[in-house]
Each structure stands twice: as C-alpha cells, then as structure tokens.
Amino acid sequence: MNGGIKVLILYGILISFITVILFLILFAMIIISFIKKKPFPKKMMIATLIGVILVSSIYIYETSFFTFSEIDREFMQKGPGSVTSPTEKYTANAYYELYGGAAGGVNVWVEITYNHEKNKVQTVYYSDAKNNFSMEWLDEETLYIQNDDPEYPNSNRSIELKIGKEIYHENGLACKSLLMKDEYETCYQN
Numbered sequence: 001m002n003g004g005i006k007v008l009i010l011y012g013i014l015i016s017f018i019t020v021i022l023f024l025i026l027f028a029m030i031i032i033s034f035i036k037k038k039p040f041p042k043k044m045m046i047a048t049l050i051g052v053i054l055v056s057s058i059y060i061y062e063t064s065f066f067t068f069s070e071i072d073r074e075f076m077q078k079g080p081g082s083v084t085s086p087t088e089k090y091t092a093n094a095y096y097e098l099y100g101g102a103a104g105g106v107n108v109w110v111e112i113t114y115n116h117e118k119n120k121v122q123t124v125y126y127s128d129a130k131n132n133f134s135m136e137w138l139d140e141e142t143l144y145i146q147n148d149d150p151e152y153p154n155s156n157r158s159i160e161l162k163i164g165k166e167i168y169h170e171n172g173l174a175c176k177s178l179l180m181k182d183e184y185e186t187c188y189q190n
Contacts, residue, residue, distance in 0.1 A: 012058040019051030066177040068123035071097055071109060079108060085137045088115055090163055092124075092135050092143050108133060110145060112163055122183065127157040127170040127190075159188060 026048045029041040079094025090112050097107040110125035130149040138144050141163050148156040159168050165185045167174055172189035174180050180187075 008058060008061075012055060012062075015051055015054050015058070019048065019055055022048040022051055063173060063176045064178045066173040067179050068109070068126065068174065071107075071123075071126070073097075079110075080133055080135075083135050083137060083143075084115075085140050085143075085163075087140050089140060090137075090143075091115055092137075094133065094135060096129060105129070108147060110135065110143075112143070122164075124161050124163065124167045125159070125169075126174070127168065130155050130157060157190065162186075 022044065026041060026044045029044055032038065033040055077096040077098070079096050082091055082093040084091045092110055092112055094108055094110050097109065099105060099107060106129040108125075108127055108129035109123055112122045112124050114120035114122070124143070125145050127147055130147050130152075132146060132148050132150060134146045136144050136146075138160065142160055143163060144158070144160050145168075146158045148158055157168075157170060161168060166188065167180075167184045167186075168188045169175060170190045172187075174184075175187035175189050
C-alpha cells in the first residue's frame with residue numbers, strides 16, 4: 001500500500017476506536033437520562049453519529065475506489081520467474097508482498113506486460129501466497145496460475161484467466177471497485 005492509503009487506514013482505525021468509545025458513553029448516558037429523568041444527551045449522539053459517518057465513508061471509499069496501485073511495492077520481491085505467452089504477446093510476472101512483520105505472511109500478485117504496447121501493464125491476480133505457486137500459458141490468451149498448499153485442501157487459489165477479460169482478487173476488492181469496472185469483464189474472488 002502506498003503511504004496515503006496507510007494513513008487513511010490508520011485514521012479509520014483511530015476514528016473507529018473513538019466512535020466505539022463514544023457509542024458506549026452515549027449508551028450509558030441514555031440509560032442515566034431515563035433513570036434520573038435527565039435530558040436526552042443530544043451532543044453525544046451527534047458526536048457518535050459523526051464518527052459512524054466518518055468510519056462508513058472510509059469503508060465505502062476503500063471498497064469503491066480500490067485499485068491495484070495500492071499494493072505495497074516498497075517491500076516487494078520478484079516472484080518465481082516470469083512466463084511469456086506462446087507468440088510473445090504477453091509476459092506474466094509474479095511478485096511477492098510481505099505483510100505483518102514476523103508473524104505476518106506473503107501476498108502474491110501477477111502482472112501482465114503487453115509486449116507490443118508501450119508501458120501497458122495490467123494486474124490480473126492478487127492473493128495470499130501458498131507453498132505451491134507456478135504459472136503457465138495454456139494458449140495465447142489464457143494463463144493458468146497455480147497457488148495452493150497440498151497440506152491444506154481449502155487453500156487452493158488456482159485459476160485460469162483470460163487476459164484482458166478476467167481478473168482475480170482473493171477478497172474481492174477489485175470486483176467491488178468502481179474504478180476498475182472497465183478493466184475486466186469477469187472478476188473472481190474466493
């Protein structure tokens with residue numbers, strides 16, 4: 001993720017925390033106002049509603065305006081090589097993104113370079129990396145990405161993708177994004 005998105009997420013977490021505290025205080029004040037017959041705590045309710053609106057806005061922004069440019073390329077590592085399509089029209093490159101420090105994990109994403117179009121690169125795959133990762137072209141337009149761990153049957157994130165028509169994003173952010181609608185015909189998620 002780039003720096004601006006990280007800051008936005010940190011603000012979202014902070015605002016969420018404050019909103020939860022405000023909600024708990026509001027709830028206590030409402031109970032007290034009914035028991036002691038005091039006026040309803042309007043200011044606290046307004047402050048809580050503002051927090052809810054801010055948190056909701058950040059969530060909506062993150063899901064509706066997602067792009068793959070938010071991938072943290074600062075700590076990326078080149079994946080297990082690249083594969084070129086049979087007529088050399090495309091090259092698929094895999095990259096790893098470390099997250100979460102020592103207790104974290106690794107994400108993998110695949111970018112397609114359009115070799116005959118200057119500076120055209122499209123991310124077509126993004127997922128949590130598994131032990132068994134490889135890529136191969138099934139034909140000129142179809143890339144098979146194997147990403148699974150045989151020890152964990154439910155971990156299979158393997159897929160065949162038609163280049164220029166299909167993408168995969170494990171948690172579906174690319175599928176929900178308004179900004180990415182025109183980049184694919186079909187979006188797959190886990």
